[in-house]
Amino acid sequence: MYEDDKDKITEVLGVHFPQNNNSMAKDTVGIEIRITKKNNLTTIESFNTRRFRVEEFDSNTNFCQAQEFTDLTFE
Numbered sequence: 001m002y003e004d005d006k007d008k009i010t011e012v013l014g015v016h017f018p019q020n021n022n023s024m025a026k027d028t029v030g031i032e033i034r035i036t037k038k039n040n041l042t043t044i045e046s047f048n049t050r051r052f053r054v055e056e057f058d059s060n061t062n063f064c065q066a067q068e069f070t071d072l073t074f075e
Contacts (some may be wrong), residue, residue, distance in 0.1 A: 005063070013052050013066060025057035029069050037049065 015030030032050045036043050052066040 005061075008065075011052070011066075013054075013064070015052075015054060017066075022057065023060040025054050025059075025064065028054045029071075030054065030066070055072070 008018045011032045013030040014033040027044050029051050032045050033044050033046050045050050051069045054064045055068040056065040
């Protein structure tokens with residue numbers, strides 16, 4: 001769970017799996033995001049163009065292993 005593992009987390013990713021199906025997570029590309037809570041309002045923002053490809057996903061914890069991904073269309 002997040003509270004137990006937060007010291008090991010290096011990035012938070014925002015990823016939409018095809019058809020919202022967790023079993024289709026592998027090779028999905030997401031962006032690095034920052035989640036902040038202030039005055040009972042949750043804000044999700046991205047401040048850079050780094051992208052990541054999901055290599056493994058655990059649907060029980062919502063944690064994944066991902067590698068930085070370079071999209072050649074933006075080079």
